[in-house]
Amino acid sequence: MKKKFSLDLWNGSSFIILLTYLIFLVYPVGNVLVQAMITDTGFGFDNFITFFSKSYYSTTLINSFKVSMTATFFSLIIGVVLAYCFAMYQFKGKKTLRILIIIASMSAPFIGAYSWVLLLGRSGVITKFLSNIFGITMPDIYGFTGITLVFTLQLFPLIFLYVNGAFKSIDNSILEAAESMGSTGFNRFFKVILPLLIPTLLAGALLVFMRAFSDFGTPMLIGEGYRTFPVLIYSEFMSEVGGNAAFASALAIIAIIIALSIFLGQRYVANRKSITMSSLHPVAAKPVSGIKKVIVYVINYGIVFLAILPQGYLIYTSFKNTQGMVFQSGYSLDSYREAFDRMGSAIFNTIRIPLMAMVIVIIFAIFISYLVVRKRSAVTSVIDSLSMIPYIVPGTVMGIAFLTSFNTGIGGSGFLAITGTALIMVISMSVRRLPYTIRSSVASLMQIPTSIEEAASSLGSGKVNTFFKITVPMMLSGIIAGAILSWITMLSELSTSILLYNVRTRTMTVAIYTEVIRGNYGIAAALSTILTAFTVISLLIFMKVTKSDDISM
Structure with a gap:
């Protein structure tokens, strides 16, 4: 006998949620697809053909892949090394470093780009210092190098948070068994630990890649001639606001297809490599001494220092006397007064x-x-x-x-x-x-x-x-x-x-x-500092409510 449909709480909520998605997700994306097919003569694939037939456009897509893959690669290395040190070794300041890592990951990437320009730009503080004191010429921060640096330092905390959570699921007896069979150090890491982390690394890598691939502000500020795909989409759409936005819509559809393909590919590989672990005896951090202790401290404090440096410098500059693009001598709250008055x-x-x-x-x-x-x-x-x-x-x-x-x-x-x-x-x-x-x-x-x-x-x-x-x-x-x-x-x-x-x-x-x-x-530095304060306050509230200082994914 066929079951009758009844409008209860769950059927009603399903209908409302589905309708909401249809109106505010399916319809807008579908509308972009329709607009992408509009040509001067009707409907067709002319906009897509234009994109792939002109190297100026297709190069931006290649640029986005290059910078996103490079940033993902370095984020994986730094994030895994940092998470490994946190899980395996005891050292002072671990709680503070973990909070700083989380804070570093929570600001908008373009704010980091702006700060690195102030530090390593052609007239940056570090650039001038090294040039005047030591005669050292720093590499150009703009273009591919700068975008990759900003993305890596901004996004490696996501890998850290993912892997940090995964280490809690690894049973210490697995590592002890490997050690008893003579597998230690790098050999144990690559043959035992890394295979257990692969599903987590794939999930983290997808998030980092998509964040880097879709970021608009960083390449816009620091890219100069190195154009990326989101910047191209924005530029083409803004130039078309007074007329036909079909070409910008075609670029948007290409971005959706690429993102969906990468997501489905990651899902497929992750399902093939999925591992179920239950940790009865979690990995316990061990004390370190000698040269290993020095290395652990240098790696952890050095990486976190670089990650938090942009925000720290912005906070510092927000209190300096400023005239437009020039930071003058002396300190004041004028930037904050202007920020509150104007913004x-x-x-x-x-x-x-x-x-x-x-x-x-x-x-x-x-x-x-x-x-x-x-x-x-x-x-x-x-x-x-x-x-x-x-x-x-x-x-x-x-x-x-x-x-x-x-x-x-x-x-x-x-x-x-x-x-x-x-x-x-x-x-x-x-x-x-x-x-x-x-x-x-x-x-x-x-x-x-x-x-x-x-x-x-x-x-x-x-x-x-x-x-x-x-x-x-x-x-x-x-x-x-x-x-x-x-x-x-x-x-x-x-x-x-x-x-x-x-x-x-x-x-x-x-x-x-x-x-x-x-x-x-x-004013930009003052607003960035206020935004950082909002982020820190939100983080502290989260820790207070959950009664935990450890965030993992």
């Missing part, structure tokens, strides 16, 4: 807009995670798949999709005209950052036995009551962990916001970027 609304928006988005993210993440884990069906499987699309689609592409789909101007479709409002900023942040909280909530829910909910039901608790009073509180740690990651990435959001903002909805990242472009370095 007070941007500071307020940086809290207001992400806060509204966070409410949406948490509510949707709770329901989506429960649906995909406990209420598996064809509809929830579709929702689960749709929820991962923003994870891989570059922010610039999502910005173009929203701008062309919810805009009544030239190049816009006119459907649900919310462009220029705070609502479109809230929705774009919610859609883009929702996957972080969903994944974390799903992982937390999968650790809760269904027997607990069944026991509550047998004691007379209704399904809805059990969900809100028992299941959700037990999921809370995973919800909070994902929410804090979503929140911090919202604070540093630029690539989508730069396309969607107006004077009333400008956020601090947009304001910092525009002030750097205008040469107002003092």
